[in-house]
Amino acid sequence: MMAVLRRKRYLMKTILLLAGITLCSFYFSASSQSGNAETDNKFSKGKRSDSIKYVPPLPKENSKTLSGQQKASNVKIPTPHNNNNKISSIYINKTLMNLENSKNISKNAETLKQTILEINRIQEIRNLDKFPTRLPNAPVLVVMVHKRLEYLRFLIDSFRNAKDISQTLLIFSHDFYSEEINELIKTIDFCQTLQIFYPYLLQIYEKEFPGVDPNDCPRNVDKKKAKQLKCNNADHPDKYGHYREVQFVMTKHHWWWKLQHVFTGIRSIHNHTGPVLLLEEDHYVSPDFLPVLQQMYEIKQSNCPECDILTIGTYDKSPRYRDRANKVDVLNWQSSKHNMGMSMDRATWQRLQPCAEEFCRFDDYNWDWTLQHISTGCLKPSIGVMVPKSPRIFHIGECGIHHKGKCNADDLVKKINGILTTNSEFLFPSSLQLTPKTRPIRSREPKANGGWGDIRDHTLCMTYGKTKL
Template identity: 50%
Template structure:
């Protein structure tokens, strides 16, 4: 009986052990099945995120609205541009004239009057909506943006772009419209007149043909192309407009920062701009242009986050994210005749020309006293403004909507985040030659009509073209 009892008790323990092992096996099998099932779902519907999807992951959710197509935007925006989608040329001109006369500042009731020394940010806009969206997203994330005025300067009236700009609600916003554009003058100067000389016609043939501008090819023997001349006209017009013609900036004494639609800003760009402005007053009185961008491919925020270099302003290096005040503008405007007659269709090369041959060198501290250039730049070694455009006037690709560059910039800034917002700047002087050779222009600006229009923009704010 004892043996039997022992046998019965042993059989009970074995039964419970088998049950536990069975349950454990079932649990493991279930766990493995769940893991396999989830992996299967992921492989079918959760493939690695595309460039656009990963880009959206780097943008705060509340700012996704700026990246949406207009048709997906919520109704009730303060934009009225939608009803102007199919304007005639005369109607388009009237709308542009009306907007320019009105000088409306959006969101002024929310943010109050603009302080006289607050940064004014002027953005030259053509028609690249995708890039503009991301610029706006970057501006929205910048610290201190609510203190600024954003002025969007357009050479195309586009309902979708107007809608996007007028949806900006994080600071004061104004739109100005270049009134002498190809869009408003498609078949007459400053656009392409049917009787204009073809670009590559020889001067002798042009004189025989008696095309309008036969006597005025550029220094390389080519005739004007409106798509190239427009950018220089637009840049000069907006600068005149902002400094000398707008009521809101009439008494402005602070910095005016010039951006383009395919730029992208770091969250501390305004903080750094203020630091640069203060450093100029105390340590570099000769510095009259601030540059927050760079075209270098590599840079170190760890080593260079607070470093700035003092150097003569060079158009090909320091034209991105540049800022100056009214004092510098007055010097530029005084050289209008040289700017407007220089045979180069690039506004920045034209500024280089007058910096070397018209603007007298500034006196004061800051090194480089031997440099005879009228424009001395303070340039951030670690950029706060980036160029994200892969397509533009000079460059075309099969896919101009690529967001790979934008994603790269955002990842750079994410990595550099702990090195932003320096408390002070350290200045160094660039090693430069004592004399810089005056540059020969790139041409494209030989037509006397362009010279006259450019100069008239300066002298006659109320200029009207037929």
């Protein structure tokens, strides 16, 4: 009997001991996990995440442009906002000071990427001390800049002589980082200025998409050979059987990003409903371009609701001003005639948005031909334009993307200034007259030039304009 009792007591002690050990193990395990979580949280709050990237989903396929077999490539795109660790202006200036002269820009690519994202986030407007306010809905000027310093200097000089320039916000949108260009823009003292940078500079993405990936298909390789090579986008050359050429596609990327960003991503003009004038570094303006633009916009509001775009430049080699300087035409917009000095307001931009996917998928590397396709194939009615009979913007760029050879704009600028001086008495009209409207000539659907078959470009293009203020 005593032996049985001893065995029972022994079993009870064993059970209690095992239960205690289990409870202790559970307690220390939970404490350890909790402590690790707290430690992780403490450090993660201040941790840099410079390399954070995401893969955007491919938008829903359009049966007209994509086959059911096409799939999105892994397009790596930096976040559209900067990291939690903010970079100060002092840091930006010190970091970028010597990048322009670097022999191997790729060594600075990550710093340059984070810095331009921060510049885009800060949105520093210069000259606010001189021009603290602007008239409501005064024109906003947006200059698309690459790296042609000489042309940009001429454009800025023409701005300096323009009436009412002090009332504008002058935005420079860059797709190339250049300290020389930055210094030139800093010399502007006649209006508010703002610089923005296309986030996917080739200086940053030199050896990866949207730059040239080492595994990209050669332009002229045939599709069968490309599939054997297993190069990027082998299944999707353009309509002429050619593969992607970076130097051509980036202009369309920059143009569409700039347009989307100006209307969605810039805080100071988020509620701007007036005209936004789109210019390029190789343009040159007349002294009265702003008063004429403002008068055209007033006519649009009162008497021309179909005028989606106001274009104040033409390609007329021998422009006339006598008896014409105060007259404007209303026409169907044509890319080859009305793409220089285009102005649109928020209402027109909003009208384009349902066609954004079509813009990004149309197989043409030219932004203006693509806009023509949108006008005739997506919008009803098509885009209408008001254009003066005598130009207020001129093209001085002898070196486009297809030009080879030496560029010198001096002689052309002298010729333009001579024309403007000779016709100075006809500039600054007190009012504008609409010429009698005629039955519009139907614009033909443009033939796609190709060069935009890579679905990585389509996917990237469709991410623009998603910035949240």
